[in-house]
Amino acid sequence: METSPLHLLQARGPVTVVASAPTFPPYTSPGLTANLVCRVLLAVVANLVCLVPLRLLYRNGELAAVVFILNTQIKNLETIINALIWRNDDIMSWWAGYGWCDFDAYIHNISIGLFVTCLLAIMRNLAQQVGLMRANALTTRERRRRNLIQALIIFPFPILQLALTWPLTAQRYLVGTLMGCNWIPHPSWPFLIFFVLPPPIFALITTGYAGKCRAECLVKTWADIYTLFSSPFLVLIYKRFRQVHKTTETALCGNRIAQQRSQRTRRKLYLMVISILVPFLPIVIALSVLNIMDMHGIKPYSYDQVHNHASPFPWNTIIFFPSSEISWTYMNNCYIPIATAIPIFVFFGLTKDAINDYRQVLLFFGFGAIFPGLHNEYDPDRTVTTSGGSFGSGRLQQTLTR
Numbered sequence: 247m248e249t250s251p252l253h254l255l256q257a258r259g260p261v262t263v264v265a266s267a268p269t270f271p272p273y274t275s276p277g278l279t280a281n282l283v284c285r286v287l288l289a290v291v292a293n294l295v296c297l298v299p300l301r302l303l304y305r306n307g308e309l310a311a312v313v314f315i316l317n318t319q320i321k322n323l324e325t326i327i328n329a330l331i332w333r334n335d336d337i338m339s340w341w342a343g344y345g346w347c348d349f350d351a352y353i354h355n356i357s358i359g360l361f362v363t364c365l366l367a368i369m370r371n372l373a374q375q376v377g378l379m380r381a382n383a384l385t386t387r388e389r390r391r392r393n394l395i396q397a398l399i400i401f402p403f404p405i406l407q408l409a410l411t412w413p414l415t416a417q418r419y420l421v422g423t424l425m426g427c428n429w430i431p432h433p434s435w436p437f438l439i440f441f442v443l444p445p446p447i448f449a450l451i452t453t454g455y456a457g458k459c460r461a462e463c464l465v466k467t468w469a470d471i472y473t474l475f476s477s478p479f480l481v482l483i484y485k486r487f488r489q490v491h492k493t494t495e496t497a498l499c500g501n502r503i504a505q506q507r508s509q510r511t512r513r514k515l516y517l518m519v520i521s522i523l524v525p526f527l528p529i530v531i532a533l534s535v536l537n538i539m540d541m542h543g544i545k546p547y548s549y550d551q552v553h554n555h556a557s558p559f560p561w562n563t564i565i566f567f568p569s570s571e572i573s574w575t576y577m578n579n580c581y582i583p584i585a586t587a588i589p590i591f592v593f594f595g596l597t598k599d600a601i602n603d604y605r606q607v608l609l610f611f612g613f614g615a616i617f618p619g620l621h622n623e624y625d626p627d628r629t630v631t632t633s634g635g636s637f638g639s640g641r642l643q644q645t646l647t648r
C-alpha cells in the first residue's frame with residue numbers, strides 16, 4: 247500500500263476516521279467503473295462455475311479440494327461485497343464498515359492460510375498416489391485416513407493465523423476504494439514469521455512434492471521444453487505418470503473403457519499440476535517480497551504498545567484510502583481467487599459427471615423440448631458400433647466418443 251500523510255481528520259462518535267488524501271468530483275472514472283464491473287461480474291461467474299465441481303468432489307470425499315473450492319468462493323464473495331459497498335472515491339459518504347470490516351480481517355487471514363495449505367495437501371496426496379503405482383480406488387478406511395492427514399495439514403496453520411490476528415492488529419482497519427476492508431498488521435517479527443514467510447515456504451514444499459521423482463525426463467516436444475524451463479519439477483513427475491501407465495497397460499488393453507478413462511485422468515492430472523504450480527510459486531514469492539518491503543524494517547512487538555499506545559492516532563482509528571493512493575498490486579490481488587476458478591472448472595467441471603449434471607439442470611428448465619439430445623446421458627467411454635445396438639444409433643455413438 248502506498249503511504250502518504252494522513253491529513254483529513256473526522257470524528258464519528260468515539261471512532262476517529264482518517265483519510266490519506268482529499269477527493270474531489272468526479273468520484274469515479276471509466277477505469278474505476280470498468281474495474282468494478284469486471285471484478286463483480288467475474289467473481290459471480292467464478293463462484294457459479296465452481297458449484298458443480300464442489301458437489302462432485304464432496305461426493306467423492308476429496309476433503310482438501312472441497313475446502314480449497316469453498317475458500318475460493320468465500321474470497322470471491324468478499325470481493326463482491328467490498329467492491330459494491332466502496333465503489334467510488336467519495337470518501338465523505340463512505341460507510342465506515344463497523345462490524346463487517348472487524349470480521350473481515352479474520353476471513354482474510356484464514357483464507358490466505360487455507361489457500362496454501364490446501365494446495366500442499368492436494369499435491370502431497372497426488373505425489374503419494376503416483377508413488378503408490380496403483381490403479382485401483384482407495385478403500386473407505388484408506389480414504390478416511392487420507393482425509394484425516396489432509397485435515398492435519400490444512401487447518402493448524404490457518405487457525406494459528408486466526409489466533410494471531412487480534413494481537414497483531416496495529417490499527418483497527420483500513421478501507422480502500424473497490425478493495426474495501428483491509429487488515430493493518432504490526433510490522434514486527436510475529437507478522438514476518440507467521441504471515442509473510444509461510445506462504446512461499448508452503449509453495450516450495452508443494453512444488454517439491456510435485457518433483458518427488460528425481461530421474462531425468464527426455465524432452466520431446468516444445469510443450470515439454472516450456473514445462474522444463476517453467477518448473478523443472480513438473481517434467482520429472484511426467485515420467486512417473488508414464489511408469490504408472492506401463493504397469494497398468496496390460497490390464498487396460500482388454501478394457502477399452504478403462505483405458506480411455508485412464509488416459510483422460512492422466513492428461514487432466516498433468517495439466518492441472520502445470521496450471522497451478524507454474525503461476526502459483528512466483529506470485530506468492532513476489533507478494534511476500536512486497537510485504538517485506540512494506541514493513542520498512544522489523545519492529546519489536548509489545549501488545550500494550552500496539553493496542554494501548556498506537557501512534558500517531560488511537561488504535562480505534564479507521565483509515566480511508568481512495569484509489570489514487572492504492573498501488574496496482576494491492577488494488578487487483580482480488581483477481582487471484584477469481585483466476586483460481588479457471589483450473590477448478592477446466593479440470594473438475596468438464597468431467598462426465600459434471601456434464602451430466604449440467605444436462606439435468608437444462609432438462610429441469612425445459613430445454614429438453616428444444617434440444618432432444620439432452621435426454622441422452624453423456625458417456626465419453628461409450629464404444630462405437632457399426633449397427634444400432636443397445637447403445638443406440640451409430641451416429642450418436644460416434645458423437646459421444648469424440
